[in-house]
Amino acid sequence: MPSVKDLAEKTIAVTGGHRACAGCPEPMIARWILMSSDRPVIAALATGCLEVCSTIFPYTAWNVPYIHVAFENVAAVASGIVTACKALKKRGEYDKEVNIVAFAGDGGTYDIGLQALSGALERGHRFVFVCMDNQAYMNTGIQRSGATPHYAATTTSPAGAQAKGKPQKRKDIMGIVAAHGIPYAAQAAPSHWKDLLTKAEKAFKVDGPAFLNVLIPCNLGWGFEPEETLELSRLAVETCFWPLYEVENGKVKINYKPRHKVPVVEFLKRQRRYRHLFEGDHKELLEEIQSEVDQNWQQLLSREALSAA
Amino acid sequence: MIIEIRWHARAGQGAKTGANILAQAAIRQGKYAQSFPEFGPERRGAPVQAFNRISDEPFTIHSGVTEPDIVIVLDPKLVGNVPITDGLKAGGWIFLNAPIGAREAQERFGWQAFRVVTCDASGLSKRTLKRDIPNVPILGALAARAGVVALESLQTESISRLAKGRGTDDPVVKANLEALALGYEETDFADVHTQSLPSSGTKPPLPAWYELPVAGVIDRGGTAQVYQTGGWRLKRPELDLNVCVHCLMCWLVCPDSAILLSGARIIGIDYRHCKGCGLCETQCPPRARAIKMVEEEALQPAEKTP
Ligand SMILES: Cc1ncc(C[n+]2csc(CCOP(=O)(O)OP(=O)(O)O)c2C)c(N)n1
Ligand code: SF4
Ligand code: SF4
DSSP states (O other), X not given: OOOHHHHTTSXXXXXXXXXXXXXXXXXXXXXXXXXXXXXXXXXXXESSHHHHHXXXXXXXXXXXXXXXXXXXXXXXXXXXXXXHHHHHHHTTSOOOOOEEEEEEESIIIIITTHHHHHHHHHHTOSOEEEEEEOSSBTTTTOBOOTTSOTTOOBTTXXXXXXXXXXXXXXOOXXXXXXXXXXXXXXXXXXXXXXXXXXXXXXHHHSSSOEEEEEEOOOIIIIIOOGGGHHHHHHHHHHTTSSOOEEEETTEEEESOOOSSOOOTHHXXXXXXXXXXXXXXXXXXXXXXXXXXXXXXHHHHHHHHHHHHO | OEEEEEEEEETTSOHHHXXXXXXXXXXXXXXXXXXXXXXXXXXXXXXXXXXXXXXXXXOOOOSOOSSOSEEEESOGGGBTTBOTTTTOOTTOEEEEESSXXXXXHHHHHTXXXXXXXXXXXXXXXHHHHSSOOTHHHHHHHHHHHTOSSOHHHHHHHHHHHHOTTSOTTOHHHXXXXXXXXXXXXXXXXXXXXXXXXXOOOOOOOOOOGGGSOGGGOOOSSOGGGGSOOGGGOSEEEEEOTTTOOOOOHHHHHOTTOOXXXXXXXXXXXXXXXXXXXXXXXXXXXXXXXXXXXXXXXXXXXXXXXX
């Protein structure tokens, strides 16, 4: 992993002048990921916050070639770019070694983009797919997605007298992706930037599809102050709500194990999307969330142990 | 004659509602009127605009207002950060929500070619509505000075909006009417001082459709940098280079690429793009504490980068 000073020598691949919310980590993470590539990059952007904020015609915040893609098919378009580069090379019309990266929100990954993603993973194209997981459809006004966690309130899974936020749990996208048997899948968070950069570097090096699921604490949709973004990310990791781990050629490795697991309420109570759980007595719901977190963590530990065996 | 109005505010300050109340009040007086906000992908803290057209005769134009007769500024922190006087006609009106005199505003911002009205709409709103919603008092000020609509129409409109299901002696209705009346009474006015318009920075002309690249291709990277997001800022990071240890953590995390480097050393902050999120301050190590977030001063012309 390069040091921060080494990174400072690289060109800024995502410039200022984009219109993401103040404090949104998406542009920063996109910049980090592009800096981790050892080759020039071509990016494909599914409709989502990152894309709508950074590519408003005639402006672009990207300093690399990118293509605007619809909400549902970024993995298909990325596959097309990979294949086009190959075909052009065969014809002797292109000789560059490039990395292709696709960025999508959780809606464009877990939900509407899933079949394009699954197809691309199964075909085995050499590209990196990054899910900017802010846990809802944010740029269209905070609607629930397959990534929205249990009991979080969104505009389409509201909290009130009848409902307590989203009644369902979130999908295990890492499990779904890893089940395709791809060489590399990893989960990361911006508070642990060294881990994130290492994972991005690895993802660009593998020969085949790689997947990064990055947590995006979204001050607008989760309800917290912009300067708390990295603190929320840290809490998500320290509570094991968002474990940092990777699945490399089928082997599970947890990259960070908190010495003292912080109770998940410490993470929940900082966000307005969970406010309803702290008004009145909802001890049993909070306990339910804690036990889900514990269960997932235990499962991960045993998968890791199995891999090591 | 159509009177055209442009509102400058931040999301949540009520520019859209204010413009709507104004149009409805004008319609109550038998006039023809429009009100509409400008929608973009802009996010929290971003400056927003809303527009009005008001006329005694029917009209068919539906585009955004580019040459207003009146500009209403709900957030004084926007002055210097967004083009307030762009297209404003000589002798046009500026209504500014700020606790300062009109002459002072005129001199500070070079608004001598315009009629300036100041009104401490935020203060009045906090006093009556117990919240900072400056749109109501500023409408009172508008009726008092520019007379686009009568105070009575604004009152009738406010009552019909708010009194649904409550009586006119409801405390919320009363507080709104009081805010409106105070805005009507407590304004300061400065007349035109000079006929010459301030130079409004040269905007490059927009290309014609046939000059646009096929398929909307943007042929250069990083063009977003000409778009300034500094006006989103409510707090400003202040950097003390004497204590900075050049760890580059602020540079690493700044989502707006607004920390300026020379080699591997920090040299300053690009206030044209910094949105004031405060993340740089949180990452500055305790041994340095070189970045402090301070309240963005209102009514300061935007600073340009070194
Ligand atoms: C087929 C289709 N349906 C709906 C939309 C509208 N739309 C654009 S982006 C989006 C949600 C994106 O959510 P997500 O992928 O989670 O990204 P985020 O905005 O949270 O970054 C929706 C519903 C669309 N563009 N295409
Ligand atoms: S809505 Fe959330 S994810 Fe989207 S730009 Fe704003 S903070 Fe970022
Ligand atoms: S406050 Fe700091 S981190 Fe946030 S945009 Fe400004 S310079 Fe960047």
